[in-house]
Amino acid sequence: xxxxxxLFGIKYPIIMGGMSWAGTSKLAAAVSEAGxxxxxxxxxxxxxxxxxxxxxxxxxxxxxxxxxxxxVSPYSDELIEVVIKNKVPVVTFGAGNPTKYIKDLxxxxxxxxxxxxxxxxxxxxxxxxxxxxxxEGMESGGHIGEVTTFVLVNAVAKKVxxxxxxxxxxxxxxxxxxxFALGAEGIQMGTRFIASKEADTHENFKGxxxxxxxxxxxxxxxxxxxxxxxxxxxxxxIVKELEVKSPEEAxxxxxxxxxxxxxDGNLEEGSFMAGQSSGxxxxxxxxHEIIEEIVKEFFETIDRLKEVGF
Numbered sequence: 204x205x206x207x208x209x210l211f212g213i214k215y216p217i218i219m220g221g222m223s224w225a226g227t228s229k230l231a232a233a234v235s236e237a238g239x240x241x242x243x244x245x246x247x248x249x250x251x252x253x254x255x256x257x258x259x260x261x262x263x264x265x266x267x268x269x270x271x272x273x274x275v276s277p278y279s280d281e282l283i284e285v286v287i288k289n290k291v292p293v294v295t296f297g298a299g300n301p302t303k304y305i306k307d308l309x310x311x312x313x314x315x316x317x318x319x320x321x322x323x324x325x326x327x328x329x330x331x332x333x334x335x336x337x338x339e340g341m342e343s344g345g346h347i348g349e350v351t352t353f354v355l356v357n358a359v360a361k362k363v364x365x366x367x368x369x370x371x372x373x374x375x376x377x378x379x380x381x382x383f384a385l386g387a388e389g390i391q392m393g394t395r396f397i398a399s400k401e402a403d404t405h406e407n408f409k410g411x412x413x414x415x416x417x418x419x420x421x422x423x424x425x426x427x428x429x430x431x432x433x434x435x436x437x438x439x440x441i442v443k444e445l446e447v448k449s450p451e452e453a454x455x456x457x458x459x460x461x462x463x464x465x466x467d468g469n470l471e472e473g474s475f476m477a478g479q480s481s482g483x484x485x486x487x488x489x490x491h492e493i494i495e496e497i498v499k500e501f502f503e504t505i506d507r508l509k510e511v512g513f
Contacts, residue, residue: 372480
């Protein structure tokens with residue numbers, strides 16, 4: 204037990220990333236049932252979509268869970284109304300500054316945990332009442348900042364008093380131990396949970412993760428103002444070329460590309476958002492097995508460090 208476990212009422216300080224399309228109620232419920240905090244990824248949803256996912260999750264588990272809201276969504280206001288109406292225990296935020304929502308959520312007993320890519324934003328949301336922050340480094344999949352997890356977690360943990368959850372490049376117990384050494388009190392994982400039995404992501408997506416090495420991701424969208432880490436594919440190469448030659452065309456081909464990857468496994472038109480931790484993943488296991496193995500390896504790593512005099 205630590206502050207993250209106590210804050211969320213969970214067994215292990217392991218949080219599921221808020222993944223658009225991949226972050227279903229089924230996967231979130233599995234993470235919560237295994238002792239972590241499952242997160243419904245509300246990124247592409249409207250209010251009715253989110254309501255259905257919350258209802259389904261609560262049929263699958265009575266454990267704590269959360270909802271992730273992407274602040275660039277045009278529907279963020281209505282999604283906030285849904286989480287308040289349903290008394291969702293935790294809301295995580297990505298892609299922006301959520302300070303305008305924090306007061307209302309807190310007044311309704313909801314824990315607020317923004318994703319941050321800088322120590323300055325971490326301090327800002329702490330002053331606004333955030334309960335914890337997720338410091339997400341550029342190793343992570345999907346939309347990213349410019350600072351590595353190793354540096355970001357270290358800096359954020361020095362600047363805030365609220366719990367810090369590390370994200371980006373973490374897929375095993377050794378990574379969790381490293382994050383704790385930097386000052387984190389929990390970890391968030393996305394890519395590792397995509398490669399699970401409970402994930403409804405297409406088998407092509409899971410296969411790409413299993414075949415990837417640590418250098419098999421690339422950043423697209425940098426020249427468009429919204430950098431995202433994806434697995435290297437022919438489509439990713441085309442996007443990077445279009446960013447320079449025809450930014451407008453690049454934007455057009457990216458529309459719907461994440462859905463095509465996650466749901467359809469479309470290797471020609473899909474944007475397979477995944478982190479560098481893909482290179483650490485070589486199996487598909489149940490969520491329960493994944494979490495138990497990570498916790499076991501975490502403690503083994505800590506014990507090994509003690510044995511060598513640390």
